[in-house]
Amino acid sequence: MKRGKIGLALLEMVMIAVALVFLYPMILVLINSFKSFGEVMRNVVALPEKLTVENYVYVWKFIDYPQLFLNNVIITVVGVAGIIALSSLAAYKLSRTKSKLSNILYLACILPMLVPFQSIMITVLKLAKDMGLSDSTWGLGVIYWGFGVPLAVFIYHGFVKGIPRELDESAMIDGASSFRTFGSVILPLLKPVTTTVIIIDVMWIWNDFLLPLLMVNGSQSTKTLTLAAYTFVGQYNTDWQYAMTAMTMAVLPSVIVFMLLQKHIVKGVVAGAVKG
C-alpha cells in the first residue's frame, strides 16, 4: 500500500514536469510579448526586464483589434446560430418521419462529414463569389451553415431518437402546430446536444483559417483574428516581439473562455467525437 502511494506521488511529479515542458512554448510566447526587440534577440528564455504593454498598444492599433474581434464574433454567431436552427429542425423531422425519402435525405445530409474541405474548396469559392457571399463577414457566416449541418444533423438525429414520441403527440392533441411543438417541447429537451454542437462549432469557426483566407482576406475590414495574425506575422517575421504580441492577442480570447468553461468544453468535445 505504501509503495503504491510513493509510486503515485512519483507519477504525479513526473506528469507535472511533462506538463510544464509541454506548455513551455506557450509560456515563452507570452514572456516575449512583453519584451523589447533587443531583449528578444539577446535571450528568449529570460524574463522581461520591465513589464510594459508598449507592444500591445502598438499591435492593438496597427491591426485594429476591436474590428477583428467584432468580425470573429459576427462570423461565429451567424454561423453557429444558423447551423443550430437548420440542423435541429431537419434532424427532428428526419428522425420522426419513417420513409424512404426521409432516409435518403438524412444520408445526403450527413455524408459530407467524410469530405475533406480542400477537395472542393476551389469550386466552393467560385460558387460563393457568384452568389455574392464572399468578401463579407455575414456572408462567410452563412457559408458555414452548409459545412456545419452534416455533423450537427448527425448528433441531433441520434438524440431525438431518445425523446419519446408521446411528447409530440400529446402537444399536437392539445392543438399545437408542428412548429409550436418543436419550439416549446422538443427544443428545450435538446439543450444538452445543442450545447455540444455550440462548443464544437464555436471552436471550429472561431479558429478556422482556410475558409476565411479564401473568402474574406481581401480587405482589412473583413479579416478575422487568425487571418490578421497570419498577415501580421508574415510582414513582421523579424520583429519577433510584435509577432509574439499579435499571437498572444489572437489566442487570448480562446484561452480565457477555455479556462472559464473547461469542464463543459472537454465534455462537449468528447460527446461530439464519440457520437460523430
Add this chain to the structure above:
Amino acid sequence: MFNAGIKSRAGREFFLFVIPAVTGVLFAFYIPFVMSMAYSLTEWNGINSNPAFIGLDNFQALIRDRNFLNASLFTLKYSILFIVLVNVLAVLIALALDRPLKTRTALRAAFFVPYILSLVIVGFIWRFIFMQGFDSLYEQTGWSIFQWSWLGENTLAFLSVLLVSVWQSVGFYIVIYLAGLQSVPADVMEAAVVDGAGPVRRFFGVTLPLLAPSVTIAVFMALTNSIKIFDVILSLTAGGPGGSTVSVSYDIYRDTFQNNLYGYGTAKALVLFFAVMVITVVQLAYFKRREVES
C-alpha cells in the same frame, strides 16, 4: 379526403423542416462537387475567366507530376506516423491521468490547451521556438539537439511538422481515451490483479480490448485530420526546405491560388476526394468487423 389533407399537410411540413438544411448541404457540397467534375476537365486560370475544355489532359498531366507524387508520399508518411504517435502518446498520458492524482484536473487542462488554439498560430509559435528559442536554449544548456536546423533540413523539418501537429492535438485524443477508460470496470481490473497479472499484462489483456471503441474513434479522427494537413505547414515550414514538407492539400492550394492553375488544381482535388473516400470506407469496414469479432 380528410386523410389526404392530413397527408399533404404532413408532407408540406416535412419539407419546411428539412429543406433549409438540405439546401445548405446542397450548396456547400453537392453543387461544388459537380462543378469540380466539370472544371477538372478544363484549363482555367482564375475565377473570372472562361475555362476551356481540354478533356482528361489534367489527369494525364497529374500522373507525371512529380510535385503531386512527392506531396502524396509526404502525406502518406506523415499520416501513418501521426496516427501511431498521437495515439500511443495519448493512451500513455491518459493511463497516467486516470490514476487518482491530486492535480489531475489541472494536468488534463494543461494537455488540452494547445487544442483550442488555431493551427496557423501554433505553427508560428513553433517557428519562433525553433528559430529563436532553441538558440537561447542551446546557449543555456549546451545540448546539441537545440542547435540542429529543425526547419532547414529535410528529415528534421518533417519531424518538426509531425511533432508540432502531435503537440497541438494530443489533448483531444487524451480526453477521448480518458472517457474510454471510465468504462473499464473496476471489478474486472481487481480480478486480474488477484489472478496475478502484472501491469503490462493487465494493459494488453484487460484495458486495451475494452478501449477498442475509443481506439476506433481516435484512429478515425486522426486519419481524417492528418490527411488534410495544411495550416501548420503553411505557417511552420511553408512547404520547405526545398518542397520536402508539401502535403497534398498544400500542393493543391499552391497550384490553384499561387500558380493560378484552377482547372488543374480542381483535378488534383478530385483525386484527393476519391482517395479519402476509399481510405475512409476501408477503414470503417475494417474496424466494424474487428469490433464485432471481439
